[in-house]
Amino acid sequence: MRIAVIGAGALGSTFACLLAEQGHDLVVTMRGASLPAVLADGIHVTGGYGDRFARPLAVERLVEPCDLALICTKAQDAAAAIAENAAALDGTPVLVVQNGLDGVSTAERLLPRSECFGLITIIAAHYEGPGRVRVTTAAPSYLGRGDGPVDAATRRWQAVLDAAVPTLALDNFVGAQWTKLVVNMLNALPAITGLSVQEVIGQADLRRLMTRSMRETVRVGLASGVRFHTLQGLSHRRLRAFAVAPLWAGQVLPLSMRARMGKVANQGSTLQSLARGRRTEIDFLNGAVVQAAAEAGVAAPVNALLTKLVHEVERSGRFLTPAEVRSRHW
Incomplete structure (x- = not known):
């Protein structure tokens, strides 16, 4: 063929x-x-x-x-x-x-x-x-x-x-796309900080911010009438529970993802684009959540912030330190 x-x-x-x-x-x-x-x-x-x-x-x-x-x-x-x-x-x-x-x-x-x-x-x-x-x-x-x-x-x-x-x-491929979009919330913070996915998840403040972006994505999907399809053990029922769980409990999700990655540093596709001097696809990841939120009549402030910060790194060519990310986060 x-x-x-x-x-x-x-x-x-x-x-x-x-x-x-x-x-x-x-x-x-x-x-x-x-x-x-x-x-x-x-x-x-x-x-x-x-x-x-x-x-x-x-x-x-x-x-x-x-x-x-x-x-x-x-x-x-x-x-x-x-x-x-x-x-x-x-x-x-x-x-x-x-x-x-x-x-x-x-x-x-x-x-x-x-x-x-x-x-x-x-x-x-x-x-x-x-x-x-x-x-x-x-x-x-x-x-x-x-x-x-x-x-x-x-x-x-x-x-x-x-x-x-x-x-x-x-x-239900559309539902699977939304589940993968939740997983793709791993990408923004490595692109903003220059750290690997594992390193980002290893820092408590960054992990909490990542968790918030994931929960926000699930909430926007639910507001859009999406039924999430199971991928990597993430079922519709589990994601609905994750969206309303306390923030401290929700961090189990990125931590479990880090465990599955192993020790080989995972840069994430968005950071790889920056390393190659290419435009990133952030508008189709976190930016897609922001767009869907607007269409559903809800807010997505965490994903809006992360989209903005990735674009800032694209323009400046300089990564932000974790402390700088914390200072921008409200």
Whole structure:
């Protein structure tokens, strides 16, 4: 099968390498120094899936149709990447591998003749350079679309992915996106402070602030009529209880997440974007909570603050100390 991967960052490179090892014909889009590097030396993935290597066709943009496409850009770059490759993607089934809530709807708008699906992945991967990725946490991915039951088309593409990397088909995919959004509240404070996720959770004041952003996300989801789908042990019932629990008790959630990460430093995708000099997707993470809150007629002050602080770091190029974060927090 000919499979295109749009965007060869940490996750795009990982999926391209693992799918190529299954015998698929992979073509990967990339720009700048990444293109000649991957053409010359392929893609190397180390860590959670062992040492893997593939040499996919690397191009700036697609020029021929394919059987399946994975959109693996950051959320803020998705619309431009899809539009640039729209001629070749027209009518091709598309799997959007992104954080946030809007990836599938963006693909559907730009590719009205394509079947579009979302892929939630819990894999943690670190981009170490063109064609070089270290997987710090190997974990399942989840495929689906809409808020209804799994359909036959979803099961077909789930089987293709599952042969390369553990993938499950999900009912109520929209609810799962919201659960992943709660998990993605791990990202903002590392990007603001320059600390790893584990280090942030290890500091009591920062951990409390992270917990507040997570609880606020759950409350906004509930106000929006969302029924959360279970991911990583986070069920609708558990998240509802978390949203009303005392702050001291709620901190068990980020602490349990840190325990699952192990000792390998997890920077989080937002901090990785800053390290590469790229715009972050904070407007599609904490910013998505703020937007949903406005639409539901409720407030999201913690997520609004964290969104603002990440943008401040983007502009200044300087991380904030934990003391500075505390001083900005009301």
